[in-house]
Amino acid sequence: MNTGKIIAFDADDTLWDNEDFFRKAEKQFCSIASDILPYNKAMEELFAIEMQNMEDYGYGIKAFVLSMIECLIKISDSNLTPDKIQKLLDIGKDMINKPVELLDGVENCLESLSSSYQLVLATKGDALDQERKLKKSGLEKYFPNVFVMSNKAEENYARIFNQLNIKAKDFIMIGNSLKSDILPVLNLGGYAIYKKSKTTWKHEDLDEKITSDRFFEINDYSEIPTIIEKI
Ligand SMILES: [Mg+2]
Numbered sequence: 001m002n003t004g005k006i007i008a009f010d011a012d013d014t015l016w017d018n019e020d021f022f023r024k025a026e027k028q029f030c031s032i033a034s035d036i037l038p039y040n041k042a043m044e045e046l047f048a049i050e051m052q053n054m055e056d057y058g059y060g061i062k063a064f065v066l067s068m069i070e071c072l073i074k075i076s077d078s079n080l081t082p083d084k085i086q087k088l089l090d091i092g093k094d095m096i097n098k099p100v101e102l103l104d105g106v107e108n109c110l111e112s113l114s115s116s117y118q119l120v121l122a123t124k125g126d127a128l129d130q131e132r133k134l135k136k137s138g139l140e141k142y143f144p145n146v147f148v149m150s151n152k153a154e155e156n157y158a159r160i161f162n163q164l165n166i167k168a169k170d171f172i173m174i175g176n177s178l179k180s181d182i183l184p185v186l187n188l189g190g191y192a193i194y195k196k197s198k199t200t201w202k203h204e205d206l207d208e209k210i211t212s213d214r215f216f217e218i219n220d221y222s223e224i225p226t227i228i229e230k231i
Contacts, residue, residue: 006166007113007228009143010175011123011130013197016100016137020199022064025091029068032087036075046071051203058150060126065092096129100136105221110142112225120145122160122173124152124180152180154188161188172228178206186212191231193218 012018026043033042050067057063068088073080113119121143123130130148134140145164149156161168168189175181176197183206185192191214216227 004166005117005170005172005228005231006120006164007117008120008122008160008171008173009110010173010177010181011121011133012125013176013199014103014174014181014195015106015139016102016133019197019201021095021098022201023199025064025068025095028091029071029088032084033072033075042071042075045075047202049074054203058126059124060129061092061095062126062129064095065089068092096132100133102137102139103221107139109221109224110139113228114142117228118145119143120147120160120164122147122149122152122157122181124149152177152184154184157184157188157190161190172231174224176200177204178210179204182210182215186210186214190214192216193224193227195219195221 009015026046029046030037030039030042036042037045046068049071050064053063053067053070057066065088068091069085072084072088076084110119119142121134123146125148127148131146134143134146147160147163149160157171157173158168161171164171168185169191171185171188171190172193173181173185173190174193174195176195177200178194182192182194192212193216194210195218218224218227
């Protein structure tokens with residue numbers, strides 16, 4: 001074990017596929033709503049309601065299902081039959097029960113890092129859902145510490161540093177969201193490694209360009225150990 005550095009991994013779309021399930025569910029929602037609104041309009045309405053609910057419900061499948069139901073009630077002018085609500089509930093249960101599929105190269109990367117560094121999982125959303133996915137993934141053994149934040153605000157990362165009794169400069173975050181995984185950690189003085197995912201939710205988009213000598217971008221997980229050795 002070396003150096004006292006902590007290597008933190010985001011979970012969704014960093015270790016395993018996730019966002020595609022939401023995109024597919026949105027399409028199902030738009031199809032259920034298609035007798036009321038055209039596809040793009042239904043999508044816009046749903047996103048607006050998700051954003052309005054973010055502070056109350058946070059992230060995750062349960063929050064998404066509540067927003068779909070609220071959206072359908074709103075656009076139906078309250079003229080909604082229970083079978084449609086049942087369909088939305090079924091979409092959510094289907095998402096919860098999806099198998100967890102690891103992204104290419106993840107397990108090799110964790111295996112090689114875990115012999116030299118302490119790894120932690122630093123994710124956000126619904127704790128039950130994230131814990132369930134971690135169990136299903138078979139990756140639990142690599143993460144003695146798991147942090148599920150309600151959102152990835154700087155103050156929540158700072159709390160993790162306190163709990164781990166480390167300074168920001170000893171924290172290296174790896175993730176697929178510039179907004180949630182990269183920027184807050186850089187702002188606090190930590191290091192961040194960005195791996196772009198094939199699908200990103202537009203809520204995670206970031207307009208500003210990141211320039212920092214503590215920021216690295218990779219195409220493949222096999223690049224991570226070499227970068228970390230240089231930090
Ligand atoms: Mg992610």
